[in-house]
Each structure stands twice: as structure tokens, then as C-alpha cells.
Amino acid sequence: MAISTEHMRAIDVRGGTGPATALFVNEEVPKPTPGPHECLVRVRAFGLNRGDIVQRQGLYPMPPTAPKTLGLEFSGVVVSVGEEAYGWWGVDAEVFGLVYGGAYAEYVVAHKNLLIAKPATLSWAMAGGMCESWFTALQALYLVGCYDFSSTRSIVWNAGASTISICGIQLSRALGVKVFATTRQDSKRDFCTEQLGCTGAINTRALPETTTWVDEIRRMNGGEGIDLIIDFIGGSCFSSLLDLAARDGRIVNLGLLGGPTTEGNAVDISPFVMKRLRYEGSTLRSRDIEYQAKVRALFEATTLPKLLEGEFKHHIEKTFQWVDIVSAHELMESNQAIGKIVCVIDW
Structure with a gap:
């Protein structure tokens, strides 16, 4: 330029x-x-x-x-x-x-x-x-998070009413898996279930003192962990993500709204070994033209037609x-x- x-x-x-x-x-x-x-x-x-x-x-x-x-x-x-x-x-x-x-x-x-x-x-x-929201959701789901959709039965999108998660929830539901979301407001929780069709969603600020958000998501998923977690929070919920992930689970981090460092005591990283977890961070803006063009082509092939037909909103x-x-x-x-x-x- x-x-x-x-x-x-x-x-x-x-x-x-x-x-x-x-x-x-x-x-x-x-x-x-x-x-x-x-x-x-x-x-x-x-x-x-x-x-x-x-x-x-x-x-x-x-x-x-x-x-x-x-x-x-x-x-x-x-x-x-x-x-x-x-x-x-x-x-x-x-x-x-x-x-x-x-x-x-x-x-x-x-x-x-x-x-x-x-x-x-x-x-x-x-x-x-x-573009930014749909491209980010697509690359998190298809290019970073899921190497094998056949083994993915459940997905969580943190910050469920954010624009990227709104896109990602719709893409995930199209895969036929159970989709959950976390929010921090009742209105956003209801939006995720009533407008986006999530299997379940929670307001993390409105849980009983004896219940963690991990407990509640796991309960909604029949007591099982989650196969793929898309996270925007970062350090403040890192230990919780390791707890929630299912065996062979994947965690994709797209943001640090909760800060870059973990809170409290030292983090127990044994779930990486015992559950065979994979944790990967990603940003779209730092990617080269070829990578972004690949996402653009994926958007045009898989997503834009459904937006024009009204299947995606x-x-x-x-x-x-x-x-x-x-x-x-x-x-x-x-x-x-x-x-x-x-x-x-x-x-």
C-alpha cells in the first residue's frame, strides 16, 4: 500500500x-x-x-x-x-x-x-x-479446534452473546452437536437458548454459592465433560477449563478478557496428561493473507449461502x-x- x-x-x-x-x-x-x-x-x-x-x-x-x-x-x-x-x-x-x-x-x-x-x-x-466475527468463529471451529468432528459431541462457547460466539454457536449447531454457552446476564443467557437454540446456557453470576459454572455445564451435559471449548476469558478461568474438558478435549483461546495470568494457587496441569488435552491460542489478524483467504473461501462456501437463505442469522x-x-x-x-x-x- x-x-x-x-x-x-x-x-x-x-x-x-x-x-x-x-x-x-x-x-x-x-x-x-x-x-x-x-x-x-x-x-x-x-x-x-x-x-x-x-x-x-x-x-x-x-x-x-x-x-x-x-x-x-x-x-x-x-x-x-x-x-x-x-x-x-x-x-x-x-x-x-x-x-x-x-x-x-x-x-x-x-x-x-x-x-x-x-x-x-x-x-x-x-x-x-x-467478516471479522464469522471468519474468527470459522477458523476457531474448523481450522484450530476440530481435527475430527466425528468425535466431537459437545461444544461450549464462553461469552455466548458476544458476536463471535453468536456466529460460532450457529455454526456448531449445524454440526448436530450439543452446544452450551456461558454469559454474565440473564438476558444474554435467555438469548442463547431462545434465539440461538443452545442446548443449555448459564449466567455465571447467578449460580448458587455451592455450584460452579463448570459443575452446571457438566450437569447440563449429563455429567460429562466438554469435547471442545472456545474461550475468550483466559487466565482467570484457565483451571476451570482444564476441569471441564473431556478426555481428548480441545480448548481454543481467542481472548484474554479475564487477564493473561491465572488466579490463586499454582495451576494443576495434570489434566493435560491424564485427559490428553490440547490447548491452543489463535488470533486472526496476525495470520498471513494466504491463511485469511482460506478462511474467506470457507465462509463463501459454507456460511454465506446459509446467511442468504436465512438458516444463519x-x-x-x-x-x-x-x-x-x-x-x-x-x-x-x-x-x-x-x-x-x-x-x-x-x-
Whole structure:
């Protein structure tokens, strides 16, 4: 990606890092120029992700080639095409896709392999907030977590009403396995069972003092451990994950909402040996173009058709105008949202 002498408007952070109130529309951001394998896209909508908050706070280890502007997903219209991208995309193509950064802006450059043609039935807002969550759930489930679906009978998604888990729960149910979820609010627990069809879900804050969330999930699963656990919490529940996992179980960590370190006494790691467990962490943003393109192809083949047919649902909590970015970030940080938060740019 090159930088032209032209300028555009983009969301910036006063002082480089800070709280949500430090976000503002900067009208003097250099407009990017696509490289040989890239397209320049005029943005119509972009989705918010937890990684955006961490980056805004200055705590995200950025990919070396990523622009400082926030934003990992978008929808829009192609306005120019790099020489190696001709034959893939043309000017005026309506697309949505994934980027390493820069989507909180009027224009963004995207690699040709990470773009998807936007179906006419998808709104700009729906398409603009779709890729990051579905791609992350797909790679956690298919490329990291499950090497053998025939032996997987049960799956737990922690933070069950988060956007990634909402996607992952639907993907898991399509496999025909028992799917459980943890939440921290009754409304989110009910959403997981009533709207997403989970076999069972719990509010970890509303359990009897004598019952742990591991006890409750195991009870719901007929006293058995869980074959695959997708976790976003990290250190604070590490020991509980080892306890809950079934023999030959897999645990995939996608986040550290509970911190990077374990709490209390030393951790008993014997379950790794006695249960033959596998624990693996993963992030999507740190993956190379080839890996992300593989996930994009998986999404187009297995997931997008079901979204268009209505078998899968893409849940949007609220849509904001992009100039209201402060309110959008504050809503995400409140942990009250169920589903995606999207910003639109009218033009």
C-alpha cells in the first residue's frame, strides 16, 4: 500500500491512544493508494470489534504493515484497482471484506483475495460488520479446534452473546452437536437458548454459592465433560477449563478478557496428561493473507449461502452514523450489546 498526496476523513485518536472520548473525525488523513494486488474501496459501513478498543488503548500488538487507523472489516464500492487485481475486481464493484486495519475511514485498501462480492440482498450495514466475527468463529471451529468432528459431541462457547460466539454457536449447531454457552446476564443467557437454540446456557453470576459454572455445564451435559471449548476469558478461568474438558478435549483461546495470568494457587496441569488435552491460542489478524483467504473461501462456501437463505442469522445490536463513533465505542465497552455494532457512512 502506498500513500497519496490526497486526503480523506478518518476516525483518529487524540494523543494516539486514549478512552472512547478521544475518538474524532480527522479530515486530514492521507488517502491510501492500492498496491498491485489491492483495491481502493470507498467505505459505506464498518463493524466494531473488541480489538479496536484494545488498539485504541495502545495495548494491541499491531501487524507491522497495518495502518494506524482502526477498523478490520467494511463494505463499500471499488474505486480503483491495482494492476495485479484486474480480472478479480473492477471499478464500481460492490464488495465487503477484511483488512489488517484502516476501515474507520472514507477509503480503505484491501487485498483482492480478502474481498467478497456483496449480494444485493445484504444491506451495507449488514455486510460491513460481517467478516471479522464469522471468519474468527470459522477458523476457531474448523481450522484450530476440530481435527475430527466425528468425535466431537459437545461444544461450549464462553461469552455466548458476544458476536463471535453468536456466529460460532450457529455454526456448531449445524454440526448436530450439543452446544452450551456461558454469559454474565440473564438476558444474554435467555438469548442463547431462545434465539440461538443452545442446548443449555448459564449466567455465571447467578449460580448458587455451592455450584460452579463448570459443575452446571457438566450437569447440563449429563455429567460429562466438554469435547471442545472456545474461550475468550483466559487466565482467570484457565483451571476451570482444564476441569471441564473431556478426555481428548480441545480448548481454543481467542481472548484474554479475564487477564493473561491465572488466579490463586499454582495451576494443576495434570489434566493435560491424564485427559490428553490440547490447548491452543489463535488470533486472526496476525495470520498471513494466504491463511485469511482460506478462511474467506470457507465462509463463501459454507456460511454465506446459509446467511442468504436465512438458516444463519447475523445479529446487529445497533447501527450508528460514523460521526457518532464515541457513542458506538461506549456501547461496546458497556458490555450490554448482543450482536454487532456497525457504523455507516452516508454518501
